[in-house]
Amino acid sequence: MGVDYYNCGICDEIFADCGYNGFCGNCETWLCGHCYDAMREKNGELGEGHEKAGDYGEDAASCCDLCTGEHIDPNAFLKFVIEKTGKSEEESETEYRQQVRSKNGGIDA
Numbered sequence: 237m238g239v240d241y242y243n244c245g246i247c248d249e250i251f252a253d254c255g256y257n258g259f260c261g262n263c264e265t266w267l268c269g270h271c272y273d274a275m276r277e278k279n280g281e282l283g284e285g286h287e288k289a290g291d292y293g294e295d296a297a298s299c300c301d302l303c304t305g306e307h308i309d310p311n312a313f314l315k316f317v318i319e320k321t322g323k324s325e326e327e328s329e330t331e332y333r334q335q336v337r338s339k340n341g342g343i344d345a
């Protein structure tokens with residue numbers, strides 16, 4: 237049995253699965269120990285008898301900043317913004333590269 241490492245869904249910190257960590261019982265995001273504690277303190281725990289307590293434990297957080305929308309996933313947000321521009325991700329990337337290049341003295345100009 238090896239140790240696996242995961243990224244916390246909120247702070248993106250890397251933690252080992254054998255260390256202290258926990259789940260959000262609502263959106264099922266795996267959280268590092270720090271965020272797990274913070275979310276339980278803020279939003280409470282699932283509690284005994286909750287339908288998901290069997291899967292995630294009765295002390296899993298009842299919800300977290302991800303499912304309340306408080307925490308914004310930068311990648312998901314970027315996709316959202318790109319969609320609003322009506323351009324494809326590739327088009328936006330190309331434009332961005334051009335902008336970076338021109339800022340850096342116009343390598344491509």
Ligand SMILES: [Zn+2]
Pocket residue numbers: 244245246247248249267268269270271272
């Ligand atoms: Zn975290």
Ligand SMILES: [Zn+2]
Pocket residue numbers: 260261262263264265299300301302303304
């Ligand atoms: Zn959540």
